[in-house]
Amino acid sequence: MILSNSIKLYEKVINLIKEDISQGKYKAGEKIPSEPELMKLYSVGRSSIREAIKTLAISGILKVQQGSGTFVNNSFQEVSIEQRLRRADFDDVNAVRRLLEKELVKLATQNRTDEQLLEIEQCLENRKTAIQAEDAQSCADADIAFHTAIARASANPVLSDLYYSFTLIMRNFFSAREKQGISRFAMNHHLHEQLFKAIKSKKLSQSQAVLQKILDNNY
Structure with a gap:
């Protein structure tokens, strides 16, 4: 959850x-x-x-x-999209999820509202708090909430809803990696902060570049 x-x-x-x-x-x-x-x-x-x-x-x-x-x-x-995703190969699911995130970040950078920025920022703060508390499950939840908030800021409800279906599958992936602790979340938190700042400043090329670094780290 x-x-x-x-x-x-x-x-x-x-x-x-x-x-x-x-x-x-x-x-x-x-x-x-x-x-x-x-x-x-x-x-x-x-x-x-x-x-x-x-x-x-x-x-x-x-x-x-x-x-x-x-x-x-x-x-x-x-x-059901969710049922199909659960039966699909994870690498295939992750590949499509990456494509979705790129488009959603682009749209969010262009279309985000001040209210949506506050929501994204709060999710980012929750992520930081979870890292400081060394709570792996909360880290995963806050990370997904952060990216979902960005999806909602895209102003494309169809893409946003589709991304939500993908997060249900990705949540299981995160849960399977809980035993690795919070190290991955902690190491790339600065990238999530940079992504938020790029979206806030409406710097499209920068937001895309930062997202690519996050995706390259599989988070």
Whole structure:
């Protein structure tokens, strides 16, 4: 999970809906509750419900039918992007993830807002705090949160949602490397600081160059 103080409400709703589907509360082909009902059920606002449904629809888990409602996709297990990624070779997944990050960093450098900069900066601070606490899991969570915040700043929700699916797979990769401790996170934290500064200053060539260094270190 992303650090509790930085996870978005819609991401929590995504996880809750997935859990309800897996437990059979919402069955394949069945209509899920309306937005007002989901708002009461998960204790969140309308925008969080809509964002969660949009993301789940993009990943193939839900199907939105205008005028009829939202349904659990009959074949979501076969068409889900996340399921396909989990079955894919990690090197292939990582190669596409690298391409996504390059495009997202470029767009974020061009399109980020002041509010999004604050979110990215907070994630960066969380990353530093986790390193200082020598908490490997929190380091991984904060690192993913940092790059996800950059993705949201791209102003391209489709790419951002697609990147979120990739982070679910990358999180497993980070977890497998926890035994290596925080050394990799600590050694390249200065690069993440440089990336933030480049995005903040809207220096495109610099942000791309710094990202390439991060990717070359496999983080």
